[in-house]
Amino acid sequence: MADLIVLVLLGAVSVASALGLLLSRNAIYAALFLVLNFGVGAVIYLLLNAPFLAVVQVSVYAGAIMVLFLFVIMLLGAERLSPAEDPPGASFQRPLAIGLGAALLGLAAYVLFIRQPVAIAPATPIDSSPTAVGLALFGDYLFPFEVISVLLLVAMIGAVILTRDR
Amino acid sequence: MELYILSPILFPLLGLLINATLGQRMSERAISGVATLAAAAAFLMSALMFGQLSGGDARLSATVAPWISAGPLQVSFGFLVDRLSIVAMLIVTGIGALIHMFSAGYMHGDPRFRRYFVYLNLFLASMLVLVMADNFLVMFMGWELVGLCSYLLIGFWFEKLKNAEAGRKAFVVNRIGDVGFVLGLLLIFATFGSFRFDDVFAQAKAQGEALAGAIGLITLLLFIGATGKSAQIPLFVWLPDAMAGPTPVSALIHAATMVTAGVYMMVRAGVLYELSPLTQQIVALVGALTALVAGSSALRQFDIKKVLAYSTVSQLGYMVAACGLGAFIAADFHLLTHAFFKAALFLAAGSVIHGMEHGLHAAHGAHVDPQDMRHMGGLARRMPVTFLVFLLGGLALAGLPPLSGFFSKDEILLEALKHNVLVFALLAASTVITALYVGRQLVLVFAGQPRSAAAAGATESNWLMTVPLIALTVGTALAGLFNFPTTHALTDWLAPVVPHGETPKFMPELAATFTALGLGGLGTALWLYRRPEGRFGEAEAALGRFLAGAWHFDAAYRAVVVKPFYVLSTICAQVLDVGLIDGAVNGVGQLFRQAGAALRSVQSGFVRSYGLMMLLGIVLAVAYFVLNAR
Amino acid sequence: MDTTAFVALLSSVLFTIGVLGVLLRRSALLIFMSVELMLNAANLAFVSFAHRWNQLDGQVIVFFVMAVAAAEVAVGLALIVTIFRTKRSTNVDELSALRG
Numbered sequence: 001m002a003d004l005i006v007l008v009l010l011g012a013v014s015v016a017s018a019l020g021l022l023l024s025r026n027a028i029y030a031a032l033f034l035v036l037n038f039g040v041g042a043v044i045y046l047l048l049n050a051p052f053l054a055v056v057q058v059s060v061y062a063g064a065i066m067v068l069f070l071f072v073i074m075l076l077g078a079e080r081l082s083p084a085e086d087p088p089g090a091s092f093q094r095p096l097a098i099g100l101g102a103a104l105l106g107l108a109a110y111v112l113f114i115r116q117p118v119a120i121a122p123a124t125p126i127d128s129s130p131t132a133v134g135l136a137l138f139g140d141y142l143f144p145f146e147v148i149s150v151l152l153l154v155a156m157i158g159a160v161i162l163t164r165d166r
Numbered sequence: 167m168e169l170y171i172l173s174p175i176l177f178p179l180l181g182l183l184i185n186a187t188l189g190q191r192m193s194e195r196a197i198s199g200v201a202t203l204a205a206a207a208a209f210l211m212s213a214l215m216f217g218q219l220s221g222g223d224a225r226l227s228a229t230v231a232p233w234i235s236a237g238p239l240q241v242s243f244g245f246l247v248d249r250l251s252i253v254a255m256l257i258v259t260g261i262g263a264l265i266h267m268f269s270a271g272y273m274h275g276d277p278r279f280r281r282y283f284v285y286l287n288l289f290l291a292s293m294l295v296l297v298m299a300d301n302f303l304v305m306f307m308g309w310e311l312v313g314l315c316s317y318l319l320i321g322f323w324f325e326k327l328k329n330a331e332a333g334r335k336a337f338v339v340n341r342i343g344d345v346g347f348v349l350g351l352l353l354i355f356a357t358f359g360s361f362r363f364d365d366v367f368a369q370a371k372a373q374g375e376a377l378a379g380a381i382g383l384i385t386l387l388l389f390i391g392a393t394g395k396s397a398q399i400p401l402f403v404w405l406p407d408a409m410a411g412p413t414p415v416s417a418l419i420h421a422a423t424m425v426t427a428g429v430y431m432m433v434r435a436g437v438l439y440e441l442s443p444l445t446q447q448i449v450a451l452v453g454a455l456t457a458l459v460a461g462s463s464a465l466r467q468f469d470i471k472k473v474l475a476y477s478t479v480s481q482l483g484y485m486v487a488a489c490g491l492g493a494f495i496a497a498d499f500h501l502l503t504h505a506f507f508k509a510a511l512f513l514a515a516g517s518v519i520h521g522m523e524h525g526l527h528a529a530h531g532a533h534v535d536p537q538d539m540r541h542m543g544g545l546a547r548r549m550p551v552t553f554l555v556f557l558l559g560g561l562a563l564a565g566l567p568p569l570s571g572f573f574s575k576d577e578i579l580l581e582a583l584k585h586n587v588l589v590f591a592l593l594a595a596s597t598v599i600t601a602l603y604v605g606r607q608l609v610l611v612f613a614g615q616p617r618s619a620a621a622a623g624a625t626e627s628n629w630l631m632t633v634p635l636i637a638l639t640v641g642t643a644l645a646g647l648f649n650f651p652t653t654h655a656l657t658d659w660l661a662p663v664v665p666h667g668e669t670p671k672f673m674p675e676l677a678a679t680f681t682a683l684g685l686g687g688l689g690t691a692l693w694l695y696r697r698p699e700g701r702f703g704e705a706e707a708a709l710g711r712f713l714a715g716a717w718h719f720d721a722a723y724r725a726v727v728v729k730p731f732y733v734l735s736t737i738c739a740q741v742l743d744v745g746l747i748d749g750a751v752n753g754v755g756q757l758f759r760q761a762g763a764a765l766r767s768v769q770s771g772f773v774r775s776y777g778l779m780m781l782l783g784i785v786l787a788v789a790y791f792v793l794n795a796r
Numbered sequence: 797m798d799t800t801a802f803v804a805l806l807s808s809v810l811f812t813i814g815v816l817g818v819l820l821r822r823s824a825l826l827i828f829m830s831v832e833l834m835l836n837a838a839n840l841a842f843v844s845f846a847h848r849w850n851q852l853d854g855q856v857i858v859f860f861v862m863a864v865a866a867a868e869v870a871v872g873l874a875l876i877v878t879i880f881r882t883k884r885s886t887n888v889d890e891l892s893a894l895r896g
Contacts, residue, residue, distance in 0.1 A: 003799060011806045018813040018833060027825055034829050037810075041836055044803065048847040050855050057839075060862050065832065065869050072873045073825055076880050093778055097819040100781050101812045107785070107792050108808035112801045126850045136852050137859070148863045155867030159874040771895030773888050777819050 007047065014040040026080070027073045031066055038062040052130045171215070171228040171247060174208040174255060175294045181205070182287035189280035198270035201283035205266045205290055209259035216252050224248065224662075227300060234303075241361055246300035249663045253498065253656075254297040254430055257505050261422045262290050264634040268513050269414040271630030272520060282322060282412070289315035293423050297430065301361040302351055305431065309347070309395065312424045313340045319419065320411040332410035339404040343394015350387030353380060367437040374441045382442040388435060389449055392428030397479045398456045398486055403720050405479055409471040413516030416471060421478050421508040426501050429482065432489040433498050436665040440492060447586075450490025454582075454592035457483030459717050461599040465606065466713035469537050470515050473607050476716070477563065478508060480596060484578055487589055493581035494664045495649075495657050500578055502656070503570035503645045507562035510638035514556040517627045517635065518542070518611060521549050525623030534618050539610040541618040549626045553612050555635045560608055562642050564601040564684045567677070570645035576677055577649065580670040597680060601687025609695040803844035810837035824876050824886040828869070835865050 017040065020033035038061045045054035126132070137145050169176070181204025189197050215226060225248035234241040247255070266286060273282055292315055296308025314337075321333025351361070357380040358366045370381060392398065397405040408420050419425070432439060432449070439446055457480045464476035481504050488497035522536035534541045546553040562571035575597065582590035616622040626632070649656040651672035660666075715721060768779075814837060817830030839858045846854025876886060883890055 004802065007799060007802055007806075011802070014806065015809055015813070018810050021826075021829060021833065022813055022817045022820075027823065030826055030829060034833065037833065038836065041840060044806075044840065045843055048799075048803065048843050050843050050846070050858075053839075053843060053855055053858055056859065056862060060866060061832075061836070065866055068869060068873060069825065069829065072877060076825075076877065076886065093775065094820060097778055097781070097816060100778075100785050101816050103785050104781075104788070104815065105808055105812045107788055109805065111792055112804055112808075124850065126852060128852065128855060132852060133855060133859070136856050141856050141860075144860060148860055152863060152867050155870045159870045162871070162874040162878050769895055771892030773891065774819055781815060781819065 003047065007044065010040050010044050010047075014044070028070065031069050031073060034069075035062050035066045038066065049125055049128050051128065052133045168228040168230060170211070171226050171245060172230065173211040174215075174259060175245075175291050175298065177204045177207040177211070178287040178290040178294070182284045182291070185280055185284045185287070189284070192280070194270070194274065194279055197280050197283050198266065201287050202263060202266035202270065204287055205259060205263035208290065208294070209256070209263050212252065212255040212259050215247050216256060219247070219249060219252055229300075238359060239355065241301060241303050243304060244300035244362065245295075245298045245304070246363070247298060249659055250434060250498070251297050253502065253660070254426075255294060257502060258290065258293050258297060258423050261505055261509050261638070262286075262293075262418060264637055265414050265418045265422075265509065265513070268417075268516070268631050268634040269412070271628055272414055272516055273412060278322070282319075285315055285318050285322070286415075286418070289319065289419060289424075293427070296427055300363055302354055302363070302366070303361045305434075306347065306351060309391075309427060309431075310344070312419070312427065313337060313344075313395070316340070316408070316419055316424055319415040320408045322411055322415070326410075329410040332404075332407040336404040336408050339401050340394045343391045343401050346387045346390025346394075348391075350384050350391065353384045353387060357381070357384065363434065367435075370437050370441060378441065381438050382445050385435070385438050385442045385445040386448065388431065388438075389445065389452075392432055392486070393452065394428075395431075396425050396428030396482050396486065398428075398452055398483060399459065400719070402456060402460065402479045403716070403723060406467075406472050406475045406716065409469065409475050413471065413512060413519060416475070417509045417512030417516070420475065421512050422505040425478060425482055426485070426505070429485045429489060429497055429501055432486070433494045433664055436489075436494045439489065439494075440665045446490045446492065448490070450487045450582075450586055450589045453483045453485070453487030453490055454589040454596075455483070456480070457487065457596040458592050458599070459719075461596045461603065463713050463716040464603040465599060466710050468539050469535075470518060470539050470542075470607070470611065471512070471537055473539075473603060474508070474511055474515060477511075477600070477603065480600065481508065481563070483596070484575065484593060487593060488578045488581060491578075491581045491585045491589065492665070493578060493585075495660050495666050496574070496577040496581055498660060498664070499649045499656050500574035502648060503562070503574040503642075506638055506641040506645050507559045507569070507571055510555055510635065510642050511559040511563065513631070513635050513638065514552050514559060517552040517631055518545060518549065518556075518624075520627050520631070521545065521552070521624035522620045524625055525620040529619035529623040534620055536620060539607065542611045542616070542621045543614045543618075544612070544616040545621060545624055546612040548616075548621075548624045551626055551632050551635065555639045556612065557608065558639050558642055560604040564604045564688060565597060565680060566684050567681060568643075568646065570642055570648075572677075572681070573646035573649060573651070576672075576680065577670070579680065580673060580676065583676070584670055594680075594683075598683050598687050601684040602691050605688040605691025606695055609692055614696075800844050800848040804841055807837045807841040807844070810834075810840065822887050822889060824879070824888050827888060828872055828876070832865065832869070835861060 014037055017033045017037040021030045021037065024030040024033060038057060042054040042057040042062070045051075045057060178201075181201050184200050185192070185197050192200075218226065225246060227244065227246045230243040230245070232240070232242045266283070269282065269286065273279055276282065289312060292308050292311030294308075296305055296312060299305035299308060317333045317337040319333075320336050321330045324330040324333070354366060355361060357377055358369050360366060370377065374381075394401040405420060405425070409416055411420075439449070460476045460479035460483060464473045464480065467473045467476060481500070485497045485500050485504070488494070488500065519536050522542065526533070526536060558569065562569035565572045565575040567573075579590065579593060579597070582593050616624075647655075654669060657666065657669055712718060768775075811834050814830045814834035817833065818827050821827055821830065839861055842854045842858050842861075846852065846858075879891070880886060
């Protein structure tokens with residue numbers, strides 16, 4: 001019960017920050033809102049018995065990715081943003097987008113609340129320490145792990161090549 | 167053995183092959199020599215076969231190869247040389263050879279000299295196929311082939327549109343007749359189960375009465391084909407136009423041989439005609455009417471060849487009428503004599519034209535049509551040999567004794583008097599008219615003073631042309647002996663093969679009457695045209711125009727058949743083809759184009775629009791799975 | 797309401813906001829950030845269900861997603877920088893040369 005109340009509060013903050021991202025006029029503010037969102041996400045992970053992920057979220061997502069974003073925004077000098085505008089050519093697109101978003105949300109709510117819930121799983125919480133995650137990564141998921149490392153290498157090379165001066 | 171029997175066909179084929187392949191490098195002399203020798207060789211072989219037949223053989227037949235073998239339909243390339251076909255073969259090859267020789271002189275200097283002789287040999291071979299066939303289908307093959315050669319040779323000088331159109335007209339009109347012929351062929355097969363002459367005639371004789379209806383229809387349909395090929399009413403309109411071809415062609419094809427194919431066919435199928443009296447009535451009437459219509463039309467023609475063309479149609483009418491009267495041998499006799507004197511007349515006309523052209527060159531005068539008789543005159547002194555030939559040929563045509571035409575025409579008239587008075591009256595009237603137009607032509611061309619510089623400068627033609635003329639004139643004079651009233655050599659010869667009634671007795675009174683009429687006609691013409699210039703104006707009168715236009719047959723056809731056909735084709739071409747079909751096809755293309763243009767606007771290039779479309783798809787897909795899955 | 801259901805709902809809401817951000821904003825950077833938001837929402841859903849079923853697999857997948865997101869951001873931002881050098885703006889509507 002208490003969990004739920006905390007979750008509701010965290011959820012509210014998360015949604016608020018997302019809305020802030022959606023509606024802000026300044027790219028820096030938007031990025032910072034996103035950082036806040038990630039932070040709240042990390043806290044929620046903690047509540048959901050995923051401590052390792054919470055830390056990774058803060059260090060990788062909020063700490064590296066968003067920093068990269070901020071660097072680029074400042075590099076390009078693109079902080080000033082115009083408010084959301086329709087794509088040229090069709091004025092129906094904004095209402096349509098909002099409508100479709102609502103539809104998506106409605107579907108999700110339908111699935112979650114109207115359909116019969118499936119049977120409850122066993123109550124024993126699992127060991128979700130870094131050790132356990134590491135064992136899983138290097139055990140069952142070794143191959144994807146190696147592929148991911150190659151992917152990161154490729155991305156790095158790609159980023160270097162793309163931005164190289166001719 | 168087969169080779170021997172087929173040799174009259176094979177020699178011209180060989181000639182044409184040599185000329186076609188090697189002719190490029192051969193001189194004019196060589197080309198014409200090869201072609202003429204081929205024709206002469208064919209004549210020689212025919213003469214040999216004639217000797218065999220008169221020696222005792224009833225017939226010589228050869229089957230070369232099977233042609234169609236489809237269940238009950240069995241046809242082979244079979245050839246038959248019997249008493250009837252040998253007569254035709256001798257005429258075709260003999261006169262053909264002479265005309266080949268004449269052509270060598272006439273066509274001298276023509277740029278397509280070689281092609282002319284190739285076509286001429288091809289014609290000879292085709293005509294012989296027709297004549298030597300032993301079944302209706304092979305005969306039809308020859309029939310079509312000669313039609314093709316006619317087309318090729320009429321339009322020989324195709325640079326002038328008029329000539330090409332004449333060739334096309336001949337072919338198309340013949341084709342119309344051929345429809346009747348083919349229907350007749352189909353009916354023959356349906357009735358008798360075979361195309362071979364022996365089978366068909368034997369069955370017909372055995373079951374005559376039972377099959378009367380079918381045979382009547384068959385003979386009528388075959389006759390329709392004959393009206394096309396032998397230029398009778400209503401399909402004679404092509405023959406006057408066919409004069410656009412070189413004169414030797416007119417002589418050979420449109421006087422002596424091809425046009426007689428219809429008559430030959432009817433004589434050959436005499437057994438069938440004897441069994442259908444109704445058809446015979448029709449045939450006789452059509453022939454007699456044609457004789458009158460064509461003869462009267464000849465009276466108002468100014469082109470030297472057109473007079474002879476209408477004359478041919480008229481004389482063919484005599485032959486056709488004779489067939490209708492059951493006098494097949496008389497018809498064949500007239501075919502023989504007509505071949506001689508008409509060929510002589512045409513070649514002489516060719517000689518006249520040649521002389522006129524020569525005069526044109528020499529005199530450098532104003533250009534006149536060398537074939538227009540209004541510009542001739544006084545040629546008797548300048549072209550004496552030609553004049554003599556023309557004179558004798560013309561008198562034979564008018565039916566004056568002792569020339570051949572008298573005997574054959576007299577025989578037909580006798581038969582007409584015996585069987586059908588109406589036909590007799592029509593033919594009698596035609597005889598008078600014949601004498602009139604012959605006299606008119608003689609006077610206009612040869613008598614009096616030259617009416618143009620061309621005529622004044624005309625000279626006699628060279629030996630290549632005059633020798634055949636003389637040969638033909640001899641034939642013209644003597645051919646009457648073939649069936650002289652008391653000896654009746656031809657009748658005896660053909661009797662075993664051709665149906666015939668009792669040979670009519672020679673009536674001196676009739677002969678004398680017609681001789682007098684003929685002389686009277688000639689005299690009238692001489693008197694009428696002694697001052698020819700005054701006579702030319704008469705063309706203005708309605709009657710003159712009526713006759714000049716061959717009783718307006720051509721005009722009628724143009725209005726009733728040709729014009730609607732053109733209108734129909736224009737509708738089909740423009741409204742249906744361009745409008746409807748092209749419109750539909752193009753319309754489909756246009757439709758897709760426009761649809762594409764409309765759809766293209768979706769590819770706006772804006773990423774966000776694409777994203778929106780993706781989202782739409784995703785939402786729909788998710789909704790589908792969510793709402794339907796369980 | 798169940799924890800899992802709530803977190804899943806939260807994830808849907810965040811996802812929807814991310815989608816709207818992608819569709820409605822013009823700056824490439826903002827669109828990119830919205831995409832990160834969507835990825836994060838997906839991660840949230842994974843973790844909530846891993847918690848529900850008491851399995852580690854959900855968390856491992858989230859780990860991988862984060863790695864991929866990092867790679868993707870690196871390359872994506874490099875692209876944006878390159879485009880900016882030519883276009884002098886981050887407005888995605890100007891990148892409309894592939895029109896039909």
